[in-house]
Amino acid sequence: MTDVVVAVEQPNGVKQLLQRDASVAFLAGGLAGAISRTVVSPFERVKILLQVQSSSESYGGGVTSAVRQIYQEEGVKGLFRGNGLNCIRVFPYSAVQFLVYEGCKKYMFHVDDRNTDQRLSTAQRLFGGALCGGASVFATYPLDLVRTRLAIQTANLRKLQKAKANSIAKPPGVWQVMRATYLQEGGIRGxxxxxxxxxxxxxxxxxxxxxxxxxxxxxxPTNGDTGSSSMYMLAIGAISGGVAQTATYPFDLLRRRFQVLAMGQSELGFKYSGVIDALITIGKTEGVRGYYRGLTANLFKVIPSTAVSWLVYELARDWLRKL
Known part of the structure:
Protein backbone atom coordinates (compact mmCIF):
# COMPACT_ATOMS: atom_id res chain seq x y z
CA MET A 1 0.00 0.00 0.00
CA THR A 2 2.84 2.35 0.88
CA ASP A 3 4.50 1.74 -2.49
CA VAL A 4 1.30 2.70 -4.27
CA VAL A 5 1.06 5.96 -2.34
CA VAL A 6 4.66 6.85 -3.20
CA ALA A 7 4.10 6.07 -6.86
CA VAL A 8 1.05 8.33 -6.93
CA GLU A 9 2.55 11.22 -4.98
CA GLN A 10 5.93 11.36 -6.71
CA PRO A 11 4.72 12.88 -10.00
CA ASN A 12 2.87 15.62 -8.10
CA GLY A 13 6.02 16.36 -6.12
CA VAL A 14 8.10 16.61 -9.26
CA LYS A 15 5.45 18.82 -10.90
CA GLN A 16 5.37 21.16 -7.91
CA LEU A 17 9.17 21.38 -7.87
CA LEU A 18 9.25 22.26 -11.56
CA GLN A 19 6.54 24.86 -11.11
CA ARG A 20 8.42 26.34 -8.16
CA ASP A 21 11.67 26.52 -10.15
CA ALA A 22 9.84 28.25 -13.00
CA SER A 23 8.24 30.78 -10.63
CA VAL A 24 11.58 31.47 -8.96
CA ALA A 25 13.30 32.08 -12.31
CA PHE A 26 10.45 34.34 -13.50
CA LEU A 27 10.26 36.48 -10.34
CA ALA A 28 14.03 36.73 -9.84
CA GLY A 29 14.54 37.61 -13.50
CA GLY A 30 11.82 40.26 -13.42
CA LEU A 31 13.24 41.89 -10.29
CA ALA A 32 16.73 41.84 -11.78
CA GLY A 33 15.56 43.60 -14.92
CA ALA A 34 13.46 46.29 -13.21
CA ILE A 35 16.08 47.22 -10.60
CA SER A 36 19.01 47.25 -13.01
CA ARG A 37 17.24 49.43 -15.60
CA THR A 38 16.09 51.97 -13.03
CA VAL A 39 19.68 52.40 -11.85
CA VAL A 40 20.81 53.44 -15.35
CA SER A 41 17.65 55.10 -16.68
CA PRO A 42 19.28 58.52 -17.43
CA PHE A 43 21.93 56.89 -19.62
CA GLU A 44 19.25 54.85 -21.37
CA ARG A 45 17.43 57.99 -22.45
CA VAL A 46 20.63 59.71 -23.58
CA LYS A 47 21.57 56.65 -25.62
CA ILE A 48 18.23 56.67 -27.43
CA LEU A 49 18.48 60.39 -28.19
CA LEU A 50 22.01 60.00 -29.56
CA GLN A 51 20.95 57.04 -31.69
CA VAL A 52 18.06 58.78 -33.41
CA GLN A 53 19.37 62.34 -33.70
CA SER A 54 20.67 63.70 -36.97
CA SER A 55 24.31 64.78 -37.19
CA SER A 56 23.31 68.45 -36.83
CA GLU A 57 21.46 68.11 -33.53
CA SER A 58 22.63 69.44 -30.21
CA TYR A 59 23.48 66.36 -28.12
CA GLY A 60 27.08 66.36 -29.32
CA GLY A 61 29.02 67.18 -26.15
CA GLY A 62 29.29 63.66 -24.82
CA VAL A 63 27.28 61.58 -22.40
CA THR A 64 27.69 63.72 -19.29
CA SER A 65 26.96 66.89 -21.28
CA ALA A 66 23.77 65.33 -22.68
CA VAL A 67 22.63 64.24 -19.21
CA ARG A 68 23.28 67.77 -17.91
CA GLN A 69 21.38 69.33 -20.82
CA ILE A 70 18.34 67.10 -20.31
CA TYR A 71 18.38 67.89 -16.58
CA GLN A 72 18.55 71.63 -17.24
CA GLU A 73 15.71 71.55 -19.76
CA GLU A 74 13.42 68.92 -18.24
CA GLY A 75 14.52 68.40 -14.65
CA VAL A 76 14.84 65.08 -12.83
CA LYS A 77 11.68 63.79 -14.51
CA GLY A 78 13.37 64.23 -17.87
CA LEU A 79 16.22 61.93 -16.87
CA PHE A 80 13.74 59.21 -15.98
CA ARG A 81 11.21 59.88 -18.76
CA GLY A 82 9.82 56.56 -19.94
CA ASN A 83 11.36 54.58 -17.05
CA GLY A 84 7.99 53.63 -15.55
CA LEU A 85 6.99 52.04 -18.85
CA ASN A 86 10.49 50.62 -19.16
CA CYS A 87 10.10 48.80 -15.83
CA ILE A 88 6.67 47.51 -16.89
CA ARG A 89 8.31 46.22 -20.07
CA VAL A 90 11.59 45.03 -18.57
CA PHE A 91 10.03 42.97 -15.78
CA PRO A 92 8.40 40.45 -18.16
CA TYR A 93 11.23 40.89 -20.70
CA SER A 94 13.91 39.91 -18.20
CA ALA A 95 11.65 37.36 -16.51
CA VAL A 96 10.98 35.56 -19.81
CA GLN A 97 14.71 35.54 -20.60
CA PHE A 98 15.71 33.81 -17.37
CA LEU A 99 12.66 31.54 -17.40
CA VAL A 100 13.38 30.30 -20.93
CA TYR A 101 17.11 29.96 -20.26
CA GLU A 102 16.56 27.95 -17.09
CA GLY A 103 13.99 25.88 -19.00
CA CYS A 104 16.55 25.16 -21.72
CA LYS A 105 18.98 23.96 -19.10
CA LYS A 106 16.56 21.56 -17.49
CA TYR A 107 14.43 20.26 -20.36
CA MET A 108 16.68 20.50 -23.42
CA PHE A 109 20.14 19.94 -21.95
CA HIS A 110 19.19 18.21 -18.67
CA VAL A 111 21.54 20.32 -16.55
CA ASP A 112 20.76 21.38 -12.96
CA ASP A 113 22.61 24.52 -11.88
CA ARG A 114 22.57 23.26 -8.28
CA ASN A 115 24.96 20.51 -9.38
CA THR A 116 28.40 22.09 -9.86
CA ASP A 117 29.59 19.03 -11.79
CA GLN A 118 27.07 19.69 -14.58
CA ARG A 119 27.91 22.44 -17.06
CA LEU A 120 26.59 23.57 -20.42
CA SER A 121 28.88 23.61 -23.42
CA THR A 122 29.60 26.92 -25.17
CA ALA A 123 27.28 25.98 -28.04
CA GLN A 124 24.47 25.12 -25.61
CA ARG A 125 24.90 28.43 -23.80
CA LEU A 126 24.78 30.38 -27.05
CA PHE A 127 21.71 28.47 -28.26
CA GLY A 128 19.87 28.86 -24.95
CA GLY A 129 20.73 32.56 -24.80
CA ALA A 130 19.56 33.11 -28.38
CA LEU A 131 16.28 31.32 -27.70
CA CYS A 132 15.51 33.28 -24.54
CA GLY A 133 16.47 36.55 -26.27
CA GLY A 134 14.03 35.95 -29.14
CA ALA A 135 11.23 34.88 -26.79
CA SER A 136 11.61 37.99 -24.62
CA VAL A 137 11.54 40.31 -27.65
CA PHE A 138 8.26 38.96 -29.04
CA ALA A 139 6.67 38.96 -25.59
CA THR A 140 7.30 42.64 -24.87
CA TYR A 141 8.15 44.42 -28.13
CA PRO A 142 5.14 46.83 -28.36
CA LEU A 143 6.06 48.29 -24.96
CA ASP A 144 9.66 48.74 -26.09
CA LEU A 145 8.52 50.61 -29.20
CA VAL A 146 6.25 52.93 -27.21
CA ARG A 147 8.98 53.56 -24.61
CA THR A 148 11.43 54.59 -27.34
CA ARG A 149 8.92 57.03 -28.79
CA LEU A 150 8.14 58.48 -25.37
CA ALA A 151 11.86 58.95 -24.69
CA ILE A 152 12.38 61.15 -27.75
CA GLN A 153 9.07 63.04 -27.75
CA THR A 154 10.15 66.10 -25.80
CA ALA A 155 13.52 66.26 -27.56
CA ASN A 156 11.82 66.15 -30.96
CA LEU A 157 9.25 68.76 -29.94
CA ARG A 158 12.00 71.00 -28.61
CA LYS A 159 13.76 70.88 -31.95
CA LEU A 160 10.60 71.56 -33.95
CA GLN A 161 9.22 74.35 -31.79
CA LYS A 162 12.56 75.97 -30.85
CA ALA A 163 11.44 76.04 -27.23
CA LYS A 164 12.61 74.68 -23.94
CA ALA A 165 11.02 71.46 -22.77
CA ASN A 166 9.32 73.04 -19.76
CA SER A 167 7.34 75.31 -22.07
CA ILE A 168 6.10 72.47 -24.27
CA ALA A 169 2.60 71.15 -23.79
CA LYS A 170 2.48 67.83 -22.03
CA PRO A 171 3.13 65.08 -24.60
CA PRO A 172 0.71 62.17 -24.99
CA GLY A 173 1.08 59.27 -22.59
CA VAL A 174 1.70 55.55 -22.99
CA TRP A 175 -1.79 54.47 -24.01
CA GLN A 176 -2.31 57.41 -26.34
CA VAL A 177 0.94 56.61 -28.17
CA MET A 178 0.11 52.91 -28.31
CA ARG A 179 -3.43 53.59 -29.57
CA ALA A 180 -2.23 56.08 -32.19
CA THR A 181 0.44 53.65 -33.40
CA TYR A 182 -2.10 50.85 -33.66
CA LEU A 183 -4.69 52.94 -35.53
CA GLN A 184 -2.37 54.89 -37.82
CA GLU A 185 0.37 52.39 -38.63
CA GLY A 186 -1.40 49.17 -39.53
CA GLY A 187 -2.60 47.66 -36.26
CA ILE A 188 -0.45 44.90 -34.76
CA ARG A 189 2.04 45.33 -37.58
CA GLY A 190 2.64 48.93 -36.48
CA PRO A 221 35.30 30.93 -5.88
CA THR A 222 32.48 28.97 -4.26
CA ASN A 223 33.95 29.08 -0.76
CA GLY A 224 34.27 32.87 -0.43
CA ASP A 225 32.13 35.14 1.73
CA THR A 226 28.96 36.75 0.39
CA GLY A 227 30.57 40.16 -0.09
CA SER A 228 33.46 38.94 -2.22
CA SER A 229 31.19 36.65 -4.24
CA SER A 230 28.91 39.60 -4.97
CA MET A 231 31.86 41.67 -6.18
CA TYR A 232 32.93 38.82 -8.45
CA MET A 233 29.42 38.57 -9.90
CA LEU A 234 29.26 42.34 -10.47
CA ALA A 235 32.60 42.24 -12.28
CA ILE A 236 31.81 39.33 -14.58
CA GLY A 237 28.33 40.71 -15.24
CA ALA A 238 29.88 44.00 -16.31
CA ILE A 239 32.35 42.22 -18.60
CA SER A 240 29.70 40.02 -20.21
CA GLY A 241 27.40 42.98 -20.87
CA GLY A 242 30.16 45.17 -22.29
CA VAL A 243 31.49 42.48 -24.63
CA ALA A 244 28.05 41.46 -25.88
CA GLN A 245 26.80 45.01 -26.46
CA THR A 246 29.90 46.23 -28.27
CA ALA A 247 29.82 43.23 -30.61
CA THR A 248 26.15 43.71 -31.55
CA TYR A 249 25.69 47.49 -31.21
CA PRO A 250 25.01 48.43 -34.88
CA PHE A 251 21.84 46.31 -34.79
CA ASP A 252 20.70 48.01 -31.59
CA LEU A 253 21.05 51.34 -33.39
CA LEU A 254 18.96 49.98 -36.28
CA ARG A 255 16.31 48.83 -33.83
CA ARG A 256 15.86 52.34 -32.42
CA ARG A 257 15.79 54.02 -35.80
CA PHE A 258 13.19 51.66 -37.22
CA GLN A 259 11.05 52.14 -34.12
CA VAL A 260 10.82 55.91 -34.69
CA LEU A 261 10.92 55.86 -38.50
CA ALA A 262 7.24 56.75 -38.85
CA MET A 263 7.35 59.65 -36.38
CA GLY A 264 8.63 62.16 -38.93
CA GLN A 265 11.33 61.10 -41.37
CA SER A 266 12.14 64.61 -42.58
CA GLU A 267 12.61 65.89 -39.02
CA LEU A 268 14.70 62.93 -37.88
CA GLY A 269 16.85 63.07 -40.98
CA PHE A 270 16.80 59.45 -42.15
CA LYS A 271 14.65 57.20 -44.29
CA TYR A 272 15.20 53.49 -44.96
CA SER A 273 13.33 50.90 -47.01
CA GLY A 274 14.75 47.94 -45.08
CA VAL A 275 17.61 46.62 -42.97
CA ILE A 276 20.11 46.29 -45.84
CA ASP A 277 19.22 49.76 -47.15
CA ALA A 278 19.67 51.17 -43.65
CA LEU A 279 23.12 49.63 -43.26
CA ILE A 280 24.23 50.94 -46.67
CA THR A 281 22.74 54.41 -46.11
CA ILE A 282 24.30 54.83 -42.66
CA GLY A 283 27.69 53.82 -44.05
CA LYS A 284 27.44 56.30 -46.93
CA THR A 285 26.03 59.27 -45.03
CA GLU A 286 27.55 58.85 -41.56
CA GLY A 287 30.60 56.65 -42.09
CA VAL A 288 31.71 53.81 -39.85
CA ARG A 289 31.19 56.00 -36.78
CA GLY A 290 27.51 56.18 -37.69
CA TYR A 291 27.06 52.51 -36.84
CA TYR A 292 28.26 53.25 -33.30
CA ARG A 293 26.45 56.51 -32.63
CA GLY A 294 25.57 56.52 -28.94
CA LEU A 295 27.81 53.53 -28.08
CA THR A 296 29.55 55.33 -25.24
CA ALA A 297 26.23 56.27 -23.66
CA ASN A 298 25.06 52.72 -24.16
CA LEU A 299 28.09 51.26 -22.40
CA PHE A 300 27.49 53.69 -19.51
CA LYS A 301 24.09 52.03 -19.29
CA VAL A 302 24.80 48.41 -20.23
CA ILE A 303 27.85 47.72 -18.09
CA PRO A 304 26.35 48.67 -14.70
CA SER A 305 22.91 47.47 -15.76
CA THR A 306 24.10 43.99 -16.70
CA ALA A 307 26.27 43.78 -13.59
CA VAL A 308 23.36 44.70 -11.30
CA SER A 309 20.97 42.45 -13.23
CA TRP A 310 23.09 39.33 -12.81
CA LEU A 311 23.80 40.08 -9.14
CA VAL A 312 20.13 40.73 -8.29
CA TYR A 313 19.06 37.62 -10.20
CA GLU A 314 21.49 35.33 -8.39
CA LEU A 315 20.69 36.78 -4.96
CA ALA A 316 16.92 36.82 -5.54
CA ARG A 317 16.93 33.29 -6.96
CA ASP A 318 18.86 31.90 -3.98
CA TRP A 319 16.62 33.76 -1.53
CA LEU A 320 13.40 32.61 -3.19
CA ARG A 321 14.59 29.02 -3.24
CA LYS A 322 14.97 29.11 0.52
CA LEU A 323 11.39 30.27 1.14
Whole structure:
Protein backbone atom coordinates (compact mmCIF):
# COMPACT_ATOMS: atom_id res chain seq x y z
CA MET A 1 0.00 0.00 0.00
CA THR A 2 2.84 2.35 0.88
CA ASP A 3 4.50 1.74 -2.49
CA VAL A 4 1.30 2.70 -4.27
CA VAL A 5 1.06 5.96 -2.34
CA VAL A 6 4.66 6.85 -3.20
CA ALA A 7 4.10 6.07 -6.86
CA VAL A 8 1.05 8.33 -6.93
CA GLU A 9 2.55 11.22 -4.98
CA GLN A 10 5.93 11.36 -6.71
CA PRO A 11 4.72 12.88 -10.00
CA ASN A 12 2.87 15.62 -8.10
CA GLY A 13 6.02 16.36 -6.12
CA VAL A 14 8.10 16.61 -9.26
CA LYS A 15 5.45 18.82 -10.90
CA GLN A 16 5.37 21.16 -7.91
CA LEU A 17 9.17 21.38 -7.87
CA LEU A 18 9.25 22.26 -11.56
CA GLN A 19 6.54 24.86 -11.11
CA ARG A 20 8.42 26.34 -8.16
CA ASP A 21 11.67 26.52 -10.15
CA ALA A 22 9.84 28.25 -13.00
CA SER A 23 8.24 30.78 -10.63
CA VAL A 24 11.58 31.47 -8.96
CA ALA A 25 13.30 32.08 -12.31
CA PHE A 26 10.45 34.34 -13.50
CA LEU A 27 10.26 36.48 -10.34
CA ALA A 28 14.03 36.73 -9.84
CA GLY A 29 14.54 37.61 -13.50
CA GLY A 30 11.82 40.26 -13.42
CA LEU A 31 13.24 41.89 -10.29
CA ALA A 32 16.73 41.84 -11.78
CA GLY A 33 15.56 43.60 -14.92
CA ALA A 34 13.46 46.29 -13.21
CA ILE A 35 16.08 47.22 -10.60
CA SER A 36 19.01 47.25 -13.01
CA ARG A 37 17.24 49.43 -15.60
CA THR A 38 16.09 51.97 -13.03
CA VAL A 39 19.68 52.40 -11.85
CA VAL A 40 20.81 53.44 -15.35
CA SER A 41 17.65 55.10 -16.68
CA PRO A 42 19.28 58.52 -17.43
CA PHE A 43 21.93 56.89 -19.62
CA GLU A 44 19.25 54.85 -21.37
CA ARG A 45 17.43 57.99 -22.45
CA VAL A 46 20.63 59.71 -23.58
CA LYS A 47 21.57 56.65 -25.62
CA ILE A 48 18.23 56.67 -27.43
CA LEU A 49 18.48 60.39 -28.19
CA LEU A 50 22.01 60.00 -29.56
CA GLN A 51 20.95 57.04 -31.69
CA VAL A 52 18.06 58.78 -33.41
CA GLN A 53 19.37 62.34 -33.70
CA SER A 54 20.67 63.70 -36.97
CA SER A 55 24.31 64.78 -37.19
CA SER A 56 23.31 68.45 -36.83
CA GLU A 57 21.46 68.11 -33.53
CA SER A 58 22.63 69.44 -30.21
CA TYR A 59 23.48 66.36 -28.12
CA GLY A 60 27.08 66.36 -29.32
CA GLY A 61 29.02 67.18 -26.15
CA GLY A 62 29.29 63.66 -24.82
CA VAL A 63 27.28 61.58 -22.40
CA THR A 64 27.69 63.72 -19.29
CA SER A 65 26.96 66.89 -21.28
CA ALA A 66 23.77 65.33 -22.68
CA VAL A 67 22.63 64.24 -19.21
CA ARG A 68 23.28 67.77 -17.91
CA GLN A 69 21.38 69.33 -20.82
CA ILE A 70 18.34 67.10 -20.31
CA TYR A 71 18.38 67.89 -16.58
CA GLN A 72 18.55 71.63 -17.24
CA GLU A 73 15.71 71.55 -19.76
CA GLU A 74 13.42 68.92 -18.24
CA GLY A 75 14.52 68.40 -14.65
CA VAL A 76 14.84 65.08 -12.83
CA LYS A 77 11.68 63.79 -14.51
CA GLY A 78 13.37 64.23 -17.87
CA LEU A 79 16.22 61.93 -16.87
CA PHE A 80 13.74 59.21 -15.98
CA ARG A 81 11.21 59.88 -18.76
CA GLY A 82 9.82 56.56 -19.94
CA ASN A 83 11.36 54.58 -17.05
CA GLY A 84 7.99 53.63 -15.55
CA LEU A 85 6.99 52.04 -18.85
CA ASN A 86 10.49 50.62 -19.16
CA CYS A 87 10.10 48.80 -15.83
CA ILE A 88 6.67 47.51 -16.89
CA ARG A 89 8.31 46.22 -20.07
CA VAL A 90 11.59 45.03 -18.57
CA PHE A 91 10.03 42.97 -15.78
CA PRO A 92 8.40 40.45 -18.16
CA TYR A 93 11.23 40.89 -20.70
CA SER A 94 13.91 39.91 -18.20
CA ALA A 95 11.65 37.36 -16.51
CA VAL A 96 10.98 35.56 -19.81
CA GLN A 97 14.71 35.54 -20.60
CA PHE A 98 15.71 33.81 -17.37
CA LEU A 99 12.66 31.54 -17.40
CA VAL A 100 13.38 30.30 -20.93
CA TYR A 101 17.11 29.96 -20.26
CA GLU A 102 16.56 27.95 -17.09
CA GLY A 103 13.99 25.88 -19.00
CA CYS A 104 16.55 25.16 -21.72
CA LYS A 105 18.98 23.96 -19.10
CA LYS A 106 16.56 21.56 -17.49
CA TYR A 107 14.43 20.26 -20.36
CA MET A 108 16.68 20.50 -23.42
CA PHE A 109 20.14 19.94 -21.95
CA HIS A 110 19.19 18.21 -18.67
CA VAL A 111 21.54 20.32 -16.55
CA ASP A 112 20.76 21.38 -12.96
CA ASP A 113 22.61 24.52 -11.88
CA ARG A 114 22.57 23.26 -8.28
CA ASN A 115 24.96 20.51 -9.38
CA THR A 116 28.40 22.09 -9.86
CA ASP A 117 29.59 19.03 -11.79
CA GLN A 118 27.07 19.69 -14.58
CA ARG A 119 27.91 22.44 -17.06
CA LEU A 120 26.59 23.57 -20.42
CA SER A 121 28.88 23.61 -23.42
CA THR A 122 29.60 26.92 -25.17
CA ALA A 123 27.28 25.98 -28.04
CA GLN A 124 24.47 25.12 -25.61
CA ARG A 125 24.90 28.43 -23.80
CA LEU A 126 24.78 30.38 -27.05
CA PHE A 127 21.71 28.47 -28.26
CA GLY A 128 19.87 28.86 -24.95
CA GLY A 129 20.73 32.56 -24.80
CA ALA A 130 19.56 33.11 -28.38
CA LEU A 131 16.28 31.32 -27.70
CA CYS A 132 15.51 33.28 -24.54
CA GLY A 133 16.47 36.55 -26.27
CA GLY A 134 14.03 35.95 -29.14
CA ALA A 135 11.23 34.88 -26.79
CA SER A 136 11.61 37.99 -24.62
CA VAL A 137 11.54 40.31 -27.65
CA PHE A 138 8.26 38.96 -29.04
CA ALA A 139 6.67 38.96 -25.59
CA THR A 140 7.30 42.64 -24.87
CA TYR A 141 8.15 44.42 -28.13
CA PRO A 142 5.14 46.83 -28.36
CA LEU A 143 6.06 48.29 -24.96
CA ASP A 144 9.66 48.74 -26.09
CA LEU A 145 8.52 50.61 -29.20
CA VAL A 146 6.25 52.93 -27.21
CA ARG A 147 8.98 53.56 -24.61
CA THR A 148 11.43 54.59 -27.34
CA ARG A 149 8.92 57.03 -28.79
CA LEU A 150 8.14 58.48 -25.37
CA ALA A 151 11.86 58.95 -24.69
CA ILE A 152 12.38 61.15 -27.75
CA GLN A 153 9.07 63.04 -27.75
CA THR A 154 10.15 66.10 -25.80
CA ALA A 155 13.52 66.26 -27.56
CA ASN A 156 11.82 66.15 -30.96
CA LEU A 157 9.25 68.76 -29.94
CA ARG A 158 12.00 71.00 -28.61
CA LYS A 159 13.76 70.88 -31.95
CA LEU A 160 10.60 71.56 -33.95
CA GLN A 161 9.22 74.35 -31.79
CA LYS A 162 12.56 75.97 -30.85
CA ALA A 163 11.44 76.04 -27.23
CA LYS A 164 12.61 74.68 -23.94
CA ALA A 165 11.02 71.46 -22.77
CA ASN A 166 9.32 73.04 -19.76
CA SER A 167 7.34 75.31 -22.07
CA ILE A 168 6.10 72.47 -24.27
CA ALA A 169 2.60 71.15 -23.79
CA LYS A 170 2.48 67.83 -22.03
CA PRO A 171 3.13 65.08 -24.60
CA PRO A 172 0.71 62.17 -24.99
CA GLY A 173 1.08 59.27 -22.59
CA VAL A 174 1.70 55.55 -22.99
CA TRP A 175 -1.79 54.47 -24.01
CA GLN A 176 -2.31 57.41 -26.34
CA VAL A 177 0.94 56.61 -28.17
CA MET A 178 0.11 52.91 -28.31
CA ARG A 179 -3.43 53.59 -29.57
CA ALA A 180 -2.23 56.08 -32.19
CA THR A 181 0.44 53.65 -33.40
CA TYR A 182 -2.10 50.85 -33.66
CA LEU A 183 -4.69 52.94 -35.53
CA GLN A 184 -2.37 54.89 -37.82
CA GLU A 185 0.37 52.39 -38.63
CA GLY A 186 -1.40 49.17 -39.53
CA GLY A 187 -2.60 47.66 -36.26
CA ILE A 188 -0.45 44.90 -34.76
CA ARG A 189 2.04 45.33 -37.58
CA GLY A 190 2.64 48.93 -36.48
CA UNK A 191 3.22 47.88 -32.87
CA UNK A 192 5.88 45.44 -34.08
CA UNK A 193 7.61 47.91 -36.40
CA UNK A 194 11.35 47.19 -36.28
CA UNK A 195 11.00 43.79 -34.60
CA UNK A 196 13.32 42.05 -37.08
CA UNK A 197 16.20 44.53 -36.70
CA UNK A 198 15.58 44.22 -32.97
CA UNK A 199 15.98 40.46 -33.08
CA UNK A 200 19.13 40.83 -35.15
CA UNK A 201 20.60 42.80 -32.27
CA UNK A 202 18.96 41.29 -29.19
CA UNK A 203 19.30 37.59 -30.02
CA UNK A 204 23.11 37.59 -30.47
CA UNK A 205 23.49 40.10 -27.61
CA UNK A 206 21.60 37.93 -25.13
CA UNK A 207 23.34 34.80 -26.41
CA UNK A 208 26.78 36.37 -25.87
CA UNK A 209 25.77 37.88 -22.53
CA UNK A 210 24.60 34.56 -21.09
CA UNK A 211 27.47 32.62 -22.63
CA UNK A 212 30.24 34.95 -21.43
CA UNK A 213 28.72 35.32 -17.95
CA UNK A 214 28.32 31.59 -17.38
CA UNK A 215 31.80 30.92 -18.74
CA UNK A 216 33.31 33.46 -16.34
CA UNK A 217 31.03 32.28 -13.52
CA UNK A 218 33.03 29.06 -13.40
CA UNK A 219 36.03 31.01 -12.10
CA UNK A 220 34.16 32.56 -9.15
CA PRO A 221 35.30 30.93 -5.88
CA THR A 222 32.48 28.97 -4.26
CA ASN A 223 33.95 29.08 -0.76
CA GLY A 224 34.27 32.87 -0.43
CA ASP A 225 32.13 35.14 1.73
CA THR A 226 28.96 36.75 0.39
CA GLY A 227 30.57 40.16 -0.09
CA SER A 228 33.46 38.94 -2.22
CA SER A 229 31.19 36.65 -4.24
CA SER A 230 28.91 39.60 -4.97
CA MET A 231 31.86 41.67 -6.18
CA TYR A 232 32.93 38.82 -8.45
CA MET A 233 29.42 38.57 -9.90
CA LEU A 234 29.26 42.34 -10.47
CA ALA A 235 32.60 42.24 -12.28
CA ILE A 236 31.81 39.33 -14.58
CA GLY A 237 28.33 40.71 -15.24
CA ALA A 238 29.88 44.00 -16.31
CA ILE A 239 32.35 42.22 -18.60
CA SER A 240 29.70 40.02 -20.21
CA GLY A 241 27.40 42.98 -20.87
CA GLY A 242 30.16 45.17 -22.29
CA VAL A 243 31.49 42.48 -24.63
CA ALA A 244 28.05 41.46 -25.88
CA GLN A 245 26.80 45.01 -26.46
CA THR A 246 29.90 46.23 -28.27
CA ALA A 247 29.82 43.23 -30.61
CA THR A 248 26.15 43.71 -31.55
CA TYR A 249 25.69 47.49 -31.21
CA PRO A 250 25.01 48.43 -34.88
CA PHE A 251 21.84 46.31 -34.79
CA ASP A 252 20.70 48.01 -31.59
CA LEU A 253 21.05 51.34 -33.39
CA LEU A 254 18.96 49.98 -36.28
CA ARG A 255 16.31 48.83 -33.83
CA ARG A 256 15.86 52.34 -32.42
CA ARG A 257 15.79 54.02 -35.80
CA PHE A 258 13.19 51.66 -37.22
CA GLN A 259 11.05 52.14 -34.12
CA VAL A 260 10.82 55.91 -34.69
CA LEU A 261 10.92 55.86 -38.50
CA ALA A 262 7.24 56.75 -38.85
CA MET A 263 7.35 59.65 -36.38
CA GLY A 264 8.63 62.16 -38.93
CA GLN A 265 11.33 61.10 -41.37
CA SER A 266 12.14 64.61 -42.58
CA GLU A 267 12.61 65.89 -39.02
CA LEU A 268 14.70 62.93 -37.88
CA GLY A 269 16.85 63.07 -40.98
CA PHE A 270 16.80 59.45 -42.15
CA LYS A 271 14.65 57.20 -44.29
CA TYR A 272 15.20 53.49 -44.96
CA SER A 273 13.33 50.90 -47.01
CA GLY A 274 14.75 47.94 -45.08
CA VAL A 275 17.61 46.62 -42.97
CA ILE A 276 20.11 46.29 -45.84
CA ASP A 277 19.22 49.76 -47.15
CA ALA A 278 19.67 51.17 -43.65
CA LEU A 279 23.12 49.63 -43.26
CA ILE A 280 24.23 50.94 -46.67
CA THR A 281 22.74 54.41 -46.11
CA ILE A 282 24.30 54.83 -42.66
CA GLY A 283 27.69 53.82 -44.05
CA LYS A 284 27.44 56.30 -46.93
CA THR A 285 26.03 59.27 -45.03
CA GLU A 286 27.55 58.85 -41.56
CA GLY A 287 30.60 56.65 -42.09
CA VAL A 288 31.71 53.81 -39.85
CA ARG A 289 31.19 56.00 -36.78
CA GLY A 290 27.51 56.18 -37.69
CA TYR A 291 27.06 52.51 -36.84
CA TYR A 292 28.26 53.25 -33.30
CA ARG A 293 26.45 56.51 -32.63
CA GLY A 294 25.57 56.52 -28.94
CA LEU A 295 27.81 53.53 -28.08
CA THR A 296 29.55 55.33 -25.24
CA ALA A 297 26.23 56.27 -23.66
CA ASN A 298 25.06 52.72 -24.16
CA LEU A 299 28.09 51.26 -22.40
CA PHE A 300 27.49 53.69 -19.51
CA LYS A 301 24.09 52.03 -19.29
CA VAL A 302 24.80 48.41 -20.23
CA ILE A 303 27.85 47.72 -18.09
CA PRO A 304 26.35 48.67 -14.70
CA SER A 305 22.91 47.47 -15.76
CA THR A 306 24.10 43.99 -16.70
CA ALA A 307 26.27 43.78 -13.59
CA VAL A 308 23.36 44.70 -11.30
CA SER A 309 20.97 42.45 -13.23
CA TRP A 310 23.09 39.33 -12.81
CA LEU A 311 23.80 40.08 -9.14
CA VAL A 312 20.13 40.73 -8.29
CA TYR A 313 19.06 37.62 -10.20
CA GLU A 314 21.49 35.33 -8.39
CA LEU A 315 20.69 36.78 -4.96
CA ALA A 316 16.92 36.82 -5.54
CA ARG A 317 16.93 33.29 -6.96
CA ASP A 318 18.86 31.90 -3.98
CA TRP A 319 16.62 33.76 -1.53
CA LEU A 320 13.40 32.61 -3.19
CA ARG A 321 14.59 29.02 -3.24
CA LYS A 322 14.97 29.11 0.52
CA LEU A 323 11.39 30.27 1.14
Missing amino acids: LYRGVWPTNLGVVPYVALNFCVYEQLREFV
